[in-house]
Amino acid sequence: MARKERKPNKLVVWLKDHPMPACVIVLSLIALIAGLLLGGVNQLTYQSPEEKLAKNLSKAYESDAGWTKVENLSDYNVSPSDSSTTLTAAYKSAAEGKDVYIYTTSAKGYKSGLELMIVVENDKIIKIMKTSSSETMGIESKESFLNQFYNVDLTTIDGFRTNKQKTTIGKEVSAVSSATKTSNAVASSVDIVAKYHKAIKGGNK
Numbered sequence: 001m002a003r004k005e006r007k008p009n010k011l012v013v014w015l016k017d018h019p020m021p022a023c024v025i026v027l028s029l030i031a032l033i034a035g036l037l038l039g040g041v042n043q044l045t046y047q048s049p050e051e052k053l054a055k056n057l058s059k060a061y062e063s064d065a066g067w068t069k070v071e072n073l074s075d076y077n078v079s080p081s082d083s084s085t086t087l088t089a090a091y092k093s094a095a096e097g098k099d100v101y102i103y104t105t106s107a108k109g110y111k112s113g114l115e116l117m118i119v120v121e122n123d124k125i126i127k128i129m130k131t132s133s134s135e136t137m138g139i140e141s142k143e144s145f146l147n148q149f150y151n152v153d154l155t156t157i158d159g160f161r162t163n164k165q166k167t168t169i170g171k172e173v174s175a176v177s178s179a180t181k182t183s184n185a186v187a188s189s190v191d192i193v194a195k196y197h198k199a200i201k202g203g204n205k
Contacts, residue, residue, distance in 0.1 A: 066094035082188035109185030148173035159191040
């Protein structure tokens with residue numbers, strides 16, 4: 001009995017006869033699958049702004065302090081030395097017996113968008129943490145530079161400045177020679193924190 005010959009698959013035949021459209025279809029399918037996979041990964045790793053803030057606060061001050069946002073920052077009588085630097089938020093520890101504040105800042109350095117979290121405990125800066133930056137200098141690696149801001153009573157000074165800035169107001173610190181603009185951005189961020197902290201603690205509105 002003769003074996004019945006199988007008819008070729010019409011789709012396979014069409015793909016062989018039309019190589020260019022077939023290539024486009026295959027690439028489109030690959031792109032679609034890759035997009036779906038990427039979307040799934042993003043969905044799994046997505047953090048809401050609130051979740052990201054909570055994570056950064058916990059990372060900045062590794063203690064179950066609890067945080068209360070300081071409202072109406074614009075009411076305080078503060079004049080920053082650099083108009084491109086802003087204090088974006090302030091948080092106070094809600095834990096009993098804790099005198100801890102965390103401030104978030106935004107400044108422009110060599111490139112735009114240097115965002116920091118600055119932790120103040122008992123009126124002294126104990127940590128400066130980058131939360132977002134496009135700067136080439138990794139500020140966390142410049143310990144000798146950052147150490148100049150630590151353990152200074154913010155209620156007794158009029159802010160900070162680097163030796164490369166034009167202003168003469170505030171405690172002077174030495175900028176990193178190879179990263180002057182980023183150093184100035186960090187100093188301006190700490191400067192505005194120092195001024196706001198002094199105003200908040202003194203009720204200077």
